[in-house]
Amino acid sequence: MESIESFLKELGPVYAALLATVFTWFVTASGAAMVFFFKDLNRAWQDIMLGFTGGVMLAASFWSLLNPAIEYSAELYPNMVWMPAAVGFLAGSLFIFGLDKLAPHLHINFSESEQEGVKAHWHRTTLLVLAITIHNIPEGLAVGVLFGAAAHGVEHVSITSAIVLAFGIGLQNFPEGFAVAMPLRRMGVSRLKSFWYGQLSAVVEPVAGVLGAVAVAYIRPALPFALAFAAGAMIYVVVEEVIPETQRDKYTDLAVLGLIAGFVVMMVLDVALG
Template sequence: MMESLESFLRDIGPVYAALLATVFTWLVTALGASMVFFFKDLNRAWQDIMLGFTGGVMLAASFWSLLAPAIEYSEQLYPGMSWMPAAVGFLGGSLFIFGLDKLAPHLHINFEESEKEGVKTTWHRTTLLILAITIHNIPEGLAVGVLFGAAANGAEGVTLTAAITLAFGIGLQNFPEGFAVAMPLRRLNISRFKSFWYGQMSAIVEPVAGVIGALAVVYIEPALPFALAFAAGAMIYVVVEEVIPETQRDKNTDVAVLGLIVGFVVMMVLDVGLG
């Protein structure tokens, strides 16, 4: 089955493949958000565990799916300086999300309204929560798109299987993430349908970022290792600045860390075993 999927994605080209893969991750987010129709509330401990799992998947993907191939491919393009594209790209991705974090008004899931970040605004708490998760999802879509573009360019250490595996891993963590986004909205007395709608819409940015990432590396091959590291830096910044702090604000810190470790191991096994 994997061979048939690879053949199909290879035939349609990297940009369309990236689009389909990120539409898949978006739909999994929607599936997770749809759980708001079946549950009245989400225990805070489970919410922290799911967010921890999300962080673990993103951490593992950042290294095995993005940074390691960036360094390996750089040995061909930049002999003697294979560290440079990874370092520059990683810093660039981190600073990109840092800039969005400072400019875009948003509010993290478990934070009080007085702790909202970005430029001052009178926007409603719901809007700020959705914007926070939207920023979170940009590097995920970008990572999937860049990896499909890298596979199409025949980058050393990157295969179409690895790109499919990353998309599957991102989708896997998007399910609990979608639930973890929709349920706090429901607790704000928003209707079930609106909670689901806003929850799934937070991931609509993933297909956009995925297509941009694929286009960038397909048409500008020397930028490929920079783009891989850029996506890694963006994801690490999100994990450290947003995901981990959100899981450490209640009494569930230990189980949240275990969730992160499980997510890390699951993504590592997927990437090393399949990619």
């Protein structure tokens, strides 16, 4: 871990964020590649994996993002410690809310009649990929913002904690890639195209990661706002997208257990290593 930390520190926050989010994309692509080896994905396992994804995102939102934002605000804004976290959290939530209302998309377990955003007569595959792309924006942003914060020497944020977050996001990206590619395969899409669209949904993560790192690496007062922004965006995705997708079949309890498992895994990683 020390050698990795030293290497990323030498790279600088922007290149470190790029490398970390390329890793999270690669893990998504690896999960999507499972479509070459399996014909189908049991619905129970799909819901468990989506639940696990939600749990990781929830835990990361607090321990990796919101808590450091509040603690750092005490240094920059001692008379209004609550303000940056509250404003950033609301802004992040509203940002994804806006994307959700504008971008045509369709969640994994939803029928075509339940398309969200501006109505468009696009192929179901395109709408599914757009839904996961929106989902992945806050994940990449969170990693980039944390590397930018680490570059500022924020007391409660380090390169190690940024690495842990990237690892946690990558951990939940593997089943997510599988969960995206397999429904496409069930719809009759070829294995190669199912893999292609599955990995394509995570290409936005390196873009969002670099933008997040650039935004905060050189603007110190914006750090707590940016950390809370990423947290708000992730929480919105979990509540609006991930949880509803796991509650549409008879495996709702298993999905909840998956969410709890993901939350505990990310919490342990962050507390023990971050």
